[in-house]
Structure formats: structure tokens, C-alpha cells
Amino acid sequence: MSFTKEQILEALGKVRYPEKNSDIVSLKMVGELNVENKNVSFTLIFPTSNNPFEKSLVKACEATIKALVGADVVVEIKTTGKIAVAPVGAPDKPLKSVKNIIAVASGKGGVGKSTIAVNLAIALAKTGAKVAILDADIYGPSVPKMFNVENERPTIQKINGKDMIIPVSNYGIKMLSIGFFVNPEDALIWRGSMATNALKQLINDTDWGELDFMVLDMPPGTGDIHLTIVQTIPVTGAIIVSTPQNVALADAIKGISMFKNDSINVPLLGFVENMAWFTPEELPNNKYYLFGKEGVAKLAQEKNIRLLGQIPIVQSIMEGGDAGIPAALDENSIIGKSFKDLAANTIDALNIRNETLEATKKVEIDPNAGCSTK
Ligand SMILES: Nc1ncnc2c1ncn2[C@@H]1O[C@H](COP(=O)(O)OP(=O)(O)OP(=O)(O)O)[C@@H](O)[C@H]1O
Ligand SMILES: [Mg+2]
Known part of the structure; x- marks a missing residue:
């Protein structure tokens, strides 16, 4: 038959x-x-x-x-x-060999953007994907330390007659940071335009190779660097990190408004609630809500934005950050599992985004008329 x-x-x-x-x-x-x-x-x-x-x-x-x-x-x-592929925008799209560019941002400083960006990159790489992380925090770079590559330096290689930066690698992830090129104290006195030019070079003059995901560790706030990034690269989607405290939530809302602004228009993939509760290592089932309960979860519901993950306060996250051994490397730990779930939800949110929305356009700034997209 x-x-x-x-x-x-x-x-x-x-x-x-x-x-x-x-x-x-x-x-x-x-x-x-x-x-x-x-x-x-x-x-x-x-x-x-x-x-x-x-x-x-x-x-x-x-x-x-x-x-x-x-x-x-x-x-x-x-x-x-399936690994989502962001729709291709303009033919001159920078980072053409990168399928998805994820900005990890917040309105407020110190809520754990870098920690989430680094551990998310590790968890994404563990799914078999090719991943890079770009430290866009010109004034307070922290990714080299969290990746234990503080003493390494990227090299320069001639590719097709052009000098290109070759990223540093660790844990199977490519990474670059302005921290490799300048002393942070020196960067502090830079004018905004110097900082943004340096960042543009890291984006455009680097041989990133084929990547499924590039994670951007954004600086705190909603300032110049953020505009430079959306002017320089088509960010596929943004993740907003916040703690459950009211002051952090108010800044998270500013972060959402920035990405949603008509002239920027980067889709939001969702929220991450960091420091959602405290769990002592020896009592893994106990949860203490030091910064209030479910503040981000409630905001997510209110704003109809997806909650991609809740990450507790755990000593090993902080120690792992300081020692350059990200906690997500240990897949079997509770925290490794939290980041695995975050990575899975992020991929799912990217798939939905890429199936339903158009390519993100680079933002063109007309000094006389504010922002417009092209
Ligand atoms: N879930 C967590 N559990 C324990 N410690 C954490 C957690 N998240 C972040 N930390 C610690 O909090 C501090 C601040 O985190 P991090 O540097 O990631 O924040 P940030 O938002 O990137 O800060 P900045 O705005 O300065 O860039 C670090 O010492 C980090 O190890
Ligand atoms: Mg940071």
C-alpha cells in the first residue's frame, strides 16, 4: 500500500x-x-x-x-x-552575520544588567548557539572581569585588506569591551562623542563571524550611548532588568518608554525580575522577599509585557561575578536552571518577535527635527 x-x-x-x-x-x-x-x-x-x-x-x-x-x-x-532569525532590514545592515541582537537594559544602575547579560549569554551558548557579548558600558565596563579575561587583549588582523578587531573568547563566547582599550578612569573624562565613536568601532570594525545571538550589556540610564547603539545597529529586541523595588520599577518604566519611543521603536522581548527573593544556599526552598514581592511580575502583567524570568539573590551569583566564573555555567544548580529557563523564554520571545514584526530599522537623527527612522 x-x-x-x-x-x-x-x-x-x-x-x-x-x-x-x-x-x-x-x-x-x-x-x-x-x-x-x-x-x-x-x-x-x-x-x-x-x-x-x-x-x-x-x-x-x-x-x-x-x-x-x-x-x-x-x-x-x-x-x-529553532533559532530565530531577525528579519533583515536595509541591505547595508551592519553585523549582517548576526541573527539576533539582544539589548539588556534597565533605567536604574546596579540592578544586575551585566550579571543577567553574562549569564544569559552563557545559558544561550549552552543550547548549542553561537553567542557573543558586547560590553556597551563605556564608563563602567564590567564584562571582562565577569568573564575572567581582564588581562587578555583583543588582537588586530588584516581581513580583506582592512584591519579588524578579533574578539576575546572564554567559555565558548566571543566578547569585546571598551575596558580592553582604555583605562576606565580615563574614559570618565571622555566627551560623549568620543565614547560613542569608540563603541561604533567595536561594533563595525570587529570580525564577529557568524552568530546566532549577540547580547549587549547596556550602560545604566537612558542616555547618549543608548541612542548611539540604536543608530549604529538594528537591535532585534530589548530585555529590561529590574529589581522588585518601587524606585527601580519607576526607572524600568523609563527604560520601556525609551525603547518604545516612536523614533527608536525597538521591540521589547520582556522583563527580568532580578533579586526577586533571597534564598540561602543551605535552605534552597526558603524565599525571603527583601525588595518586595513580585514587583516586576505585577508590572509585567499591568503593562502586558512578558516576564522572561525571575532570578533570586544568591551568594554564588555575586561570587561568580567577582571570580569571573558565571553562575550559569553550573547547569544543575538552582541558579543554572533559572538562567536556562530565561534563555529558553528569550529564544521563544525572539521567535514570536521575528515571526510577527518587521526588521528593526536603524534610527537616523536629523538634528533639526529630532529623531526619525529610515
Ligand atoms: N541575583 C543576584 N544575586 C546576588 N548578587 C547579584 C545578583 N544580581 C546582581 N548581583 C550583584 O550585584 C552587583 C551589581 O550587579 P551588576 O554589576 O550586574 O549590575 P548592573 O545593573 O550591571 O550595574 P551598572 O548599572 O553599574 O552597570 C554585582 O556585585 C553583582 O554580583
Ligand atoms: Mg553593568
Whole structure:
């Protein structure tokens, strides 16, 4: 007995994907379907790598095909984690070989942007993705220390006749920071234009190679550097980090307004609630809400913005930052799991963003008329 692709798709249309409460065909999770005699092969495309439903869904597909099409069908199923590709904007798009650029920002200083950016980069790389992190905090660079590469220096190589910066690497992640090139005390007396020019060079004159994700560790506030970044690169989406305190939340709202501003218009991927509660290492099930309970979670609900993750205050996060050994490296720790969830939700939010919205445009500033996009 022979059968058709349509029969297979009809059968697969009965298999539901639990996370979305819809079937795998409608969710476009079936790819590369081939039917030859009694052999069927296809790829199941999951929204994230290492998806928890991988095994059960493969079994369900096989059983459904055998039950509805024929018990003698030989089924071969490959699985893959989908990595979102941001829609391409202008043909002169800088960082063309980077699929997604994620800005980690906040309105307020010291809420844990760098900590979240570094650990998110590690957790994204653990899904098998190619990741880089760019420290855009010209006046207070902290990524080299958190990556334990403070004493390393990027090299320069001639590529196609042009001098290009080769990023430093550690833990499988490429990284650059203005901290490699200038003493932070010297940078403090720089004028804004010097700082932004230095940042532009790190973005444009570096051989970043092919990347699935570039994470930007943004400086605190909503100032010049932020404008430079959106003028220099098409940021795919922004993540706003806040602690649950009221003062931090007020600044987080300023952060949202900046990215949502008509002339900037960078999509928000969601919030991260950092320092959500304190958990002593020896009492992992106890939660103490030092900065108030669920402040960011409530704001997320109110503003209809996704909450991508809640990260507790844990001594190992702080110690890991100081020692240059990010806590997310230990996947099996509670904190490693929190960052794994954050990475999975970030990839999911990027997938939704890339399927529903257009490319982010670089912002062009007309000094006479304020901001406009091109
Ligand atoms: N969840 C956490 N648990 C424990 N310590 C944390 C946590 N998040 C951040 N920290 C610590 O808080 C301090 C500030 O964090 P971090 O430097 O990441 O903040 P930031 O928002 O990047 O600051 P800045 O605005 O200066 O750039 C660091 O010492 C860091 O180790
Ligand atoms: Mg920082």
C-alpha cells in the first residue's frame, strides 16, 4: 500500500504541542517531510533547543502515523531547536552575520544588567548557539572581569585588506569591551562623542563571524550611548532588568518608554525580575522577599509585557561575578536552571518577535527635527 504526504500531514495534525495548546502542523513544527514507499522522514522543529517535550513528541508522532496511516510505515524523525532569525532590514545592515541582537537594559544602575547579560549569554551558548557579548558600558565596563579575561587583549588582523578587531573568547563566547582599550578612569573624562565613536568601532570594525545571538550589556540610564547603539545597529529586541523595588520599577518604566519611543521603536522581548527573593544556599526552598514581592511580575502583567524570568539573590551569583566564573555555567544548580529557563523564554520571545514584526530599522537623527527612522 502506498500513501501520500497529505495523509502523513493529516495524521501529524492530530499531534498536539502541549506548550501552545495547538497541533504541530499548524505551529509549523514539521519540516523537510519526505515520503518514499513505506519510508517517512521529517524534522520536528522545536522553538528551543533541549526542549522538554522532544522525546514525548517524537513518540507521539510515530504512534499517530502508525495508527492512522499504517502499522508498517517506517518513520524517521530528526529534531532541531529553532533559532530565530531577525528579519533583515536595509541591505547595508551592519553585523549582517548576526541573527539576533539582544539589548539588556534597565533605567536604574546596579540592578544586575551585566550579571543577567553574562549569564544569559552563557545559558544561550549552552543550547548549542553561537553567542557573543558586547560590553556597551563605556564608563563602567564590567564584562571582562565577569568573564575572567581582564588581562587578555583583543588582537588586530588584516581581513580583506582592512584591519579588524578579533574578539576575546572564554567559555565558548566571543566578547569585546571598551575596558580592553582604555583605562576606565580615563574614559570618565571622555566627551560623549568620543565614547560613542569608540563603541561604533567595536561594533563595525570587529570580525564577529557568524552568530546566532549577540547580547549587549547596556550602560545604566537612558542616555547618549543608548541612542548611539540604536543608530549604529538594528537591535532585534530589548530585555529590561529590574529589581522588585518601587524606585527601580519607576526607572524600568523609563527604560520601556525609551525603547518604545516612536523614533527608536525597538521591540521589547520582556522583563527580568532580578533579586526577586533571597534564598540561602543551605535552605534552597526558603524565599525571603527583601525588595518586595513580585514587583516586576505585577508590572509585567499591568503593562502586558512578558516576564522572561525571575532570578533570586544568591551568594554564588555575586561570587561568580567577582571570580569571573558565571553562575550559569553550573547547569544543575538552582541558579543554572533559572538562567536556562530565561534563555529558553528569550529564544521563544525572539521567535514570536521575528515571526510577527518587521526588521528593526536603524534610527537616523536629523538634528533639526529630532529623531526619525529610515
Ligand atoms: N541575583 C543576584 N544575586 C546576588 N548578587 C547579584 C545578583 N544580581 C546582581 N548581583 C550583584 O550585584 C552587583 C551589581 O550587579 P551588576 O554589576 O550586574 O549590575 P548592573 O545593573 O550591571 O550595574 P551598572 O548599572 O553599574 O552597570 C554585582 O556585585 C553583582 O554580583
Ligand atoms: Mg553593568
